[in-house]
Amino acid sequence: MTIAFPTEAPPRPARLVDHFERGLDAPICLTWELTYACNLSCVHCLSSSGRRDPRELSTAECKAVFDELERMQVFYVNIGGGEPTVRSDFWELLEYATAHHVGVKFSTNGVKITPDAAAALAANDYVDVQISLDGATPEVNDAIRGPRSYETALRAMANLRDAGMKGFKLSVVCTRTNIGQLDEFKAIADEYGAQLRLTRLRPSGRGADVWDELHPTQAQQRELYDWLVAHGDEVLTGDSFFHLSAYGQALPGLNLCGAGRVVCLIDPIGDVYACPFAIHDEFLAGSVRDDGGFAEVWRHSELFTRLREPQSGGACTSCQFFDTCKGGCMAAKFFTGLPLDGPDPECVQGYGEQELAKRKNTGGGIPLPSGDHSHRTSPPRPRDGMGPVSVTIRRRDDIQAPPVSACAESPLAGFAATLTPRESGAEGHHQEGTRTTLA
Amino acid sequence: MNAETAWRVHPQVSVRPESFGALLYHFGTRKLSFLKDRTLLAIVEALGDAPSARAACEAVGVSAASQPKYLQALETLAASHMIEERTA
Numbered sequence A: 001m002t003i004a005f006p007t008e009a010p011p012r013p014a015r016l017v018d019h020f021e022r023g024l025d026a027p028i029c030l031t032w033e034l035t036y037a038c039n040l041s042c043v044h045c046l047s048s049s050g051r052r053d054p055r056e057l058s059t060a061e062c063k064a065v066f067d068e069l070e071r072m073q074v075f076y077v078n079i080g081g082g083e084p085t086v087r088s089d090f091w092e093l094l095e096y097a098t099a100h101h102v103g104v105k106f107s108t109n110g111v112k113i114t115p116d117a118a119a120a121l122a123a124n125d126y127v128d129v130q131i132s133l134d135g136a137t138p139e140v141n142d143a144i145r146g147p148r149s150y151e152t153a154l155r156a157m158a159n160l161r162d163a164g165m166k167g168f169k170l171s172v173v174c175t176r177t178n179i180g181q182l183d184e185f186k187a188i189a190d191e192y193g194a195q196l197r198l199t200r201l202r203p204s205g206r207g208a209d210v211w212d213e214l215h216p217t218q219a220q221q222r223e224l225y226d227w228l229v230a231h232g233d234e235v236l237t238g239d240s241f242f243h244l245s246a247y248g249q250a251l252p253g254l255n256l257c258g259a260g261r262v263v264c265l266i267d268p269i270g271d272v273y274a275c276p277f278a279i280h281d282e283f284l285a286g287s288v289r290d291d292g293g294f295a296e297v298w299r300h301s302e303l304f305t306r307l308r309e310p311q312s313g314g315a316c317t318s319c320q321f322f323d324t325c326k327g328g329c330m331a332a333k334f335f336t337g338l339p340l341d342g343p344d345p346e347c348v349q350g351y352g353e354q355e356l357a358k359r360k361n362t363g364g365g366i367p368l369p370s371g372d373h374s375h376r377t378s379p380p381r382p383r384d385g386m387g388p389v390s391v392t393i394r395r396r397d398d399i400q401a402p403p404v405s406a407c408a409e410s411p412l413a414g415f416a417a418t419l420t421p422r423e424s425g426a427e428g429h430h431q432e433g434t435r436t437t438l439a
Numbered sequence B: 001m002n003a004e005t006a007w008r009v010h011p012q013v014s015v016r017p018e019s020f021g022a023l024l025y026h027f028g029t030r031k032l033s034f035l036k037d038r039t040l041l042a043i044v045e046a047l048g049d050a051p052s053a054r055a056a057c058e059a060v061g062v063s064a065a066s067q068p069k070y071l072q073a074l075e076t077l078a079a080s081h082m083i084e085e086r087t088a
Helices: A016-021 A059-071 A090-099 A115-122 A138-145 A149-162 A179-191 A207-214 A218-234 A242-247 A293-300 A302-307 A314-318 A330-335 A351-362 A421-438 B038-049 B053-059 B067-079
Strands: A029-033 A076-080 A103-108 A127-132 A169-174 A195-200 A271-273 A284-287 B007-009 B013-018 B021-026 B031-035 B083-085
Touching (some): A059 A090, A059 A293, A127 A149, A138 A149, A169 A179, A179 A195, A179 A218, A195 A218, A207 A330, A218 A242, A271 A293, A284 A293, A284 A302, B021 B038, B031 B038, B038 B053, B038 B067, B067 B083
Antiparallel strands (some): A271 A284
């Protein structure tokens, strides 16, 4: 049998977004979580951070990755964590990256942004800083990010402003408790000479535990959309809210899920994932520690190749807003247990809620994150259906004497069988002698 | 923009060729731009050595009829500071 191939090349795509769907030679930017270590335990942490992973990339390995990013002409990386500044080599790596023409934008809770650090940051044109704040008041913020985190963030912003750093970012994850504070956030950003950046709450990492209570209501989504339309170019969104485009007018930005096509994530141990919001085996493409390094994973991994093929919109294709919304966020669907080719859980047309209700009725499972680096002493995380556990403490009647282990009787227990009779005797004699002396 | 004067890519701009044209990133303004075809990329790369923007177009073989389209694209790049005027 012969297969007829069309002789003409397929028509060239006209829009940039079509090129991006097929992937680029290198990411436009990538997210790199430098460490899982963090001084905070935010309830919605995407990467379930807290404790450092002992397999973390070394300073030399990180520098090798920056070398590779320079060769691939990756313009800049978004460095996060964890709290990246708690790595003792953080400032050294920052210096190294920018000296090698890789710009750095890093996210921090501000804990290490002292006046000296702020002065060094302000002097480097290739560095941008993003301070995280999830409430315009301490009450709202600290409930999510932990005690005194508001104070820490504002002190860092004051230090940056006083050092003359202009246009750094104030980064806010939009939740049910802070959507009403958008104007206040804008006022704080203006006061410190910062630019406001709003992003979406994802049900990833510990975010999955609080998503039901914290994700914006339908009415709040509308409020957010109207606010974004009104403030347009003054506010950055990291292209987070393209699912809101189905309210009507598309929001500024690419309006595309960039996973594996224009963005990806490197985690603290060097694993490469398609999406910054999906640290899960399902989205693991390879490791920078593999042969060929990051470039090989980006260009040839099976997962990324698959993500660059035309995606089926599934149930969403018949929706009139599919062209702008594209079915929403892959990670949001995955971690709420919805099919990847269906609607986003926060679909503004309400299709996601229907799917979520169906899933709950059928008792469909929700995928758990593949790793958890949370502090073991974290404030208790919300759990449902668990009350106090009753325990009865009493003596066991079936045990008559304290347990005696074999080694308490003979230091050679378990070894004697492998020795020849002569050696065994000699050793035994010696040990006996020793014991006598000690006694 | 003046097509008869000398131009160059802004020193803080990085140009990365792609199959469809190129990506431009300005480290000062932190803005990303796109060149939608390879001819425009060739013009942008030729700017630094050409006595004028128009000469850069001619140097890469853009016909007089197509020049307005490309000069218009350069105008957009100038407005976002991706390219700037230089002393010839």
